[in-house]
Amino acid sequence: MRLYIAEKPSMAAEIAKCLSGPVSRKDGYIQTGGGTITWGYGHILRQAEPDEYDPKYEKWRAEDLPIIPQSWKLLVADSCQKQFEIVKNLIEQADEIVHAGDPDREGQLLIDEVLDFVNNQKPVRRILLNALDEQSIKKAIASLRENQDFFNLKQSALARQRADWLIGMNLSRAYTLAAQRAGHRTTLPVGRVKTPTLALVVRREREIENFKQADYFTVKADFQHSDTVFTAYWKPREDQPGLDTEGRLADKAIAKALLEMLQAAKDPAAVMACETTEKKEPQRLPLALSTLQVMAGKKFGYDPQIVLDTAQKLYERKLTSYPRSDCEYLPESQYEDAATILGNLSNIAHTELAGWSQKADTQISSRAWNDKKITAHHAIIPTVERCNYAALNETERNIYYLIAQAYIAQFYLVHVYDQTRAELEHAGERFTANGRIIKELGWKEVYGAEAEEKKEEDNGTLPAMSKGDQVEFLKASAEKKSTKPPTRFTAATLLAAMKEIHKYVKNPELKKQLKDVAGIGTEATRATIIKELIDRSFLREETKKKYLKPTEPAYLLVDMLPEEITYPDFTALWEDILRQMAEGNASLDTFLGQQARFATGLCNKAKGANIPLKGEYHCPRCRRGVLQLRNGKHGKFWGCSRYPACRGSFNDKDGKPDMPVRPQPQQQPLQQQKQGQG
Incomplete structure (x- = not known):
């Protein structure tokens, strides 16, 4: 039995339609004459939490940091337990497996990690689905590759996943505890990509605040x-x-x-x-996801997440190719589809697309058609499916318009x-x-x-x-x-800054080195990172143009962290190493060793972080913490925020700490003072 494992149910259904023989839907899989298709729901497996390595880590303590797993642990996500068992049983029955994850780093990992988790020994092939129309799927089925060819891509994804865990778990705990010792009742999430992205907005806001017109x-x-x-x-x-x-x-x-x-x-x-x-x-190249997000932000005011979600819907409707692409080039074999695609676009009534398509010349071959520039996927383009443009909502029409416009431009002269x-x-x-x-x-x-x-x-x-x-x-x-002050970021321009991160790198030599690096984060994650910063109230959107402004917790987080994590230098360098790893030119173990040492150094720095105290009553014993009202065995009392390093405590008296009043120097009567002066 040939078993296809797709990333999600919708993709599995499209593959099933293109396999021969009768189709029979079962619980968690589909049977056809050409094979069985099952699916995940994104990541079926999740990274273990620190306390799932050792129960002592359930309580956050500075003395336990850094937490560095000696052997990495994955667990089945609670919501995916049933589907995991179905996939596992089907793997046991299969003679051959076809990996049908999305054609990118993360898509490679989420099927591979399941195969590794169940210790699969069956032969595995790889299908690369850049579009879900019937013609593209059948062509991909006929062009299966060995999954081993993508081993380096999996290593790169593992490196990204584990590095994010090391930085996120350790530094979030280290600097949250440091802030709490200074009296801040807050949780501060620190991320390898998230934090330098937030720092870009904080620094931009300070440039604006300190700007002096000339x-x-x-x-x-x-x-x-x-x-x-x-x-x-x-x-x-x-x-x-x-x-x-x-x-x-x-x-x-x-x-x-x-x-x-x-x-x-x-x-x-x-x-x-x-x-x-x-x-x-x-000719302007066809679109990668970030290019599409920036263009849609400028032209229509859409935030990057809306653009990604809309491009995903168009992909699932088979109207456009895979959306999470970081590539702006096209495979030379797809040139033969040009006449069909342009013919379909020329029939979209009452749009500029029709007129442009009719004047396009399929004898023109732009620089976009270049097999040497193709990675796991290609630029986002219209598929050979005819688009019912009128049936799309306004946002879908606008995104489809930009994708089609860029494709049509390839068939005009230089x-x-x-x-x-x-x-x-x-x-x-x-x-x-x-x-x-x-x-x-x-x-x-x-x-x-x-x-x-x-x-x-x-x-x-x-x-x-x-x-x-x-x-x-x-x-x-x-x-x-x-002179004018710098313009505040919007979600779209912040995403563009993440992609062109070399412009914001502090080290001049590193700036040159990283000029060709494709930024920090990935095409699929940048919009999510920005959205999370807004949802967690580190950034807020203001005015109709949705300019991003940092909140008080954003300033606190960026100010207390060392430059190694707030400037993008290291993160951009790491992204370059991840790219090299995907090409087979860097080692997973070496990279994770660097990350572990980095996390250890920053955890040590957190112990001496200079953080402004927040609280009305500073601890008179250590003078480095604030007194906070707590409940004890014998009622309320005031204790130092730096406990147990400082054990200063005072009784509660009418909602205030009952601290001893320092005696004031006794003053002489005014007449004696005058006599003394005389």
């Missing part, structure tokens, strides 16, 4: 060559007086003097250089333009002018204005000029501008 001046001049008037921008010399630290002219008097000098000059301006270069912009850059000199000062002439609109016809990154100094069309030409100076002006 004025500066942009100097520009109008020139005329032949019959064409154009604008050029003044470029200050390095030794130019009056510049701020960013190289902007900040001195109003110098700006005024510069304008007067330019206006008074009698000689014409001269062209010092003029160069025209043909530039080409290749965008081509001539870029001209001219340098001029007038009165000893340098000016530059930039212009462009579009030669082939290409794929930007699909995206229109949103594809253009218009810069202030772009002039449109410049006149034909050559080095040495004289041009007439017409006038100069100085526009006063003000």
